[in-house]
Amino acid sequence: MIFRSWKLAPTSVKSTLSAAQTLLLLGALLAPAAPAAAQRKAAKSAVKAAPAANVEQRVAALLAQMTLEEKIGQLTQYSGREVTGPVNPRQTDLLNQIRSGQVGSMLNVKGVADTRAIQAEALKARLKIPLLFGLDVIHGYQTVFPVPLGEAASWDLDAIRLSAHVAAREAAASGVHWTFAPMVDVGRDPRWGRVMEGAGEDTYLGSQIARARVLGFQGERLGGTDAIMACAKHFAAYGAAIAGRDYNAVDLSPQQLWEVYLPPFKASVDAGVATFMNSFNTLNGQPATGSSYLQRDILKGQWKYPGFVVSDWGSIREMVPWGYAPTPADAAQKALVAGNDMDMENDVYRTTLAQLVKDGKVDVALVDDAAGRILRKKFELGLFDDPYKFSDLKREKQVLADPQHRTAAREVARKSMVLLKNERNTLPLSAQQRRIVVIGPLAKSKRDLAGSWTVYADTTQIVSMYDGLQQRAGKSAELRYAKGCDITGSSRAGFAQAVEAAKNADVVVLAVGESWDMSGEAKSRVDIHLPGMQEELFQALKATGKPVVAVVFGGRPLIFNQIAEQADAILYAWFPGSEGGHALADVLYGDYNPAGKLPSTFPRSVGQLPLPYTQYNTGRPVTKPGDIRYKSAYIDELNTPRYAFGHGLSYTTFRYDNLQLSQPKLGTGQTAQLQCTVTNTGQRAGEEVVQLYVRDLVASVVRPLRELKGFQKINLKPGESRTVTFTIGPDQLAFYNAQLQWAAEPGEFELMIGSASDDIRQQTKLELLP
Ligand code: NOJ
DSSP, rough: OOOTTTTOOOOSSTOOOOOOHHHHHHHHHSOOOOOOSSSOOOOOOOOOOOOOOOOHHHHHHHHHHHHHHHHHHHHHHEEEHHHHHHHSSSHHHHHHHHHHHHHOEEEEEOOHHHHHHHHHHHSSTTOOOOOEEEOOSSSSSSOOOOOOHHHHHHOOOHHHHHHEEEEEHHHHHOOHHHHHOOOOOOOOOOOSSGGGGGGSSHHHHHHHHHHHHHHHHHHHBBBTTTOOOOOEETTGGGGGGGGOTOOOOBOOOOHIIIIIIIIHHHHHHHOOOOOEEOOEETTTTTTTTGGIIIIIEEEEIITTOOOOEEOTTTTTTHHHHHOOOOOOHHHHHHHHHTTTEEEEEEOOHHHHHHHHHHHSSOOOOHHHHHHHHHHHHHHHHHHOOOOOTTOOOOHHHHHHTTTTTHHHHHHHHHHHHHEEEGGGOSSSTTOOOOOOEEEESSSOOSSHHHHHSSOOOOOOOOOOHHHHHHHTTTSEEEEEOOOOOOOSOOOOOHHHHHHHHHOSEEEEEEEEOOOOSSTTTTOOOOOOOOOOHHHHHHHHTTTOOOOEEEEOOOSSBOOHHHHHHOOOOEEEOOOOOOTHHHEEEHTTTTSSSOOOOSSBOOOOOOOOOOOOOOOOOOOOOSSSTOOOTTTSSSSSSSSSSSBOOTTBBOOEEEEEEEEEEESSEEEETTOOEEEEEEEOSSOOOOOEEEEEEEEEEEEEEOOOOOOEEEEEEEETTTEEEEEEEEEEEHHOOEEETOOOOOOSSSEEEEEEEEETEEEHHHHHHEEOOO
């Protein structure tokens, strides 16, 4: 039994898990899976050339038996919507292709019944090579976890790993072998709707999270029935789409590419990620899908990546409208030569590659290499030994009904929430506040709390904020509700009722935000203010003089200047998933002390974008507020963000003192220890994310004012102190110079420890000796 050492937390809404309990839950969830139940009497592969341990020999033996068409079949992936849906002409063709070994993988087929049925068709082919089933399992499968950007706000790598593991466990019990996650694109422009799917704007935090997610999905190695293949996407620089418009071109300096955008991909390779997906964008004029520089030189060359690369949906064919390939056949040739192994829904490898090989335009060795990479993963997953290994009805039923997945979802959800503001300790709500009025278009919503990319979730099983609060308040408070307005639109028709309800309340809890489908793929926005009349509704409520707590939902940093300035408290809830309402009640009532920190800067104005915290001093910095004449500034807006990267409050307070650096000067290759003491100076236990930032004061390439180089999340009881230690060495000091060499240059560095990128509490200098 996989959860043998974990005791379920009581279902009482008051239950809170300590950090130690989270680790226990993680430990229990990550315990090695019990051996799979009796192996199915599955049709075995015809290939039994070598013992299971010797994957390489088995791959080689299989390739030797394959025709060119069968090899190209392995490089071909189609969406299964047509196969599992009502009868249609495409279905017959596709089934015939599957039966004749012309398809290697399917996406969007899920559930044991469907995956078994389609796998059975694949096993009718001459060599009985099992299909790979891939799916976008982005933040949970049936149990929905917070959107990835929200999870990133936890800065809690164990929690993030736990979330990916639960998703893998459910998906793997439901016929899925492979998720197209994690998205490790650094996203610095919140107009881009896909920031929702990533880990925010920072390369260091993003790299740590990439690793945690890969390990969560895959476990230590593939082959268990609770692990699925992960996919680091989108390679590369997709997050830098010009003007935040999805699928747009990317123009990036080599330094930015190497320093900011590539490290999370390298971290994924180091964590053993099984697959990569390339991207829709161009990089400096060349479509990423057709880029040998990215896929052959960097990924498969320099990084020696042994897995395979799948295209994004249609991205090979899209090289034609980009104006990079005259025909789909030419695009196929360019993609394969550039290192794109699998064709996702382009239908160009299957239809053109054989001829390209026969015409001498594509070397068959490239086809062999790509097919070998894909077959290797099928062997590693154990599909040749049991093609139905992941398709077991009993296991699917059991695993999907496991209540501990909801416990994990609630735990991760409350860790993801960020307390942006809390004037006069408005939060947590107290037992004395007996008349609570819950207002806003998102207060009773279930669907929105799931966010985008929920391909299997039962969104009726989501706990709304209202329901969560109602359960927590029980009989001790009277909860009233008024919608006030819709998320979008211009009607004020509901204002009067909301204001009336507010007048009789002790506190107003206002739930505002974006709808779930305003962020995600193809959801770029030019205006990221709270949509519709929501800020106006806030002002009407504020005018009653009652304390207003704003709970903001969104898949990206939003702009809500009036709420930011006038609300008594603000909690940023992202889209928190299945247990969102319970997690919100935990945080709002203080059963859980919030500790989330922003993984992305929140701007004041769209005109400031992009506004990562890694700003430069410039030659004309603003040194005094308001003194902007001939300075690097705007005449109509501040340079500073509304909320800085790393910002997030707690119901307690922390003091930082006693900074110590083990040595003020460092010789080449040496490391120093930087320490400081953090004390919980408040009345409640709480977690703090202690952040280390570094600035190279003078360098051959101008460096940002600060860059995150380390963090530690600690839990302190009231009055408790802890010494936090960071190692400072080449990894913390180096950068890519003009020759693209990764090197630390002698000179002075500023070392800063703080509670946020704009809340540095202790700092000192270090000199790197020549
Ligand atoms: C397109 C998206 O860009 C990618 O992230 C996703 O995995 C595929 N579609 C498959 O759904």
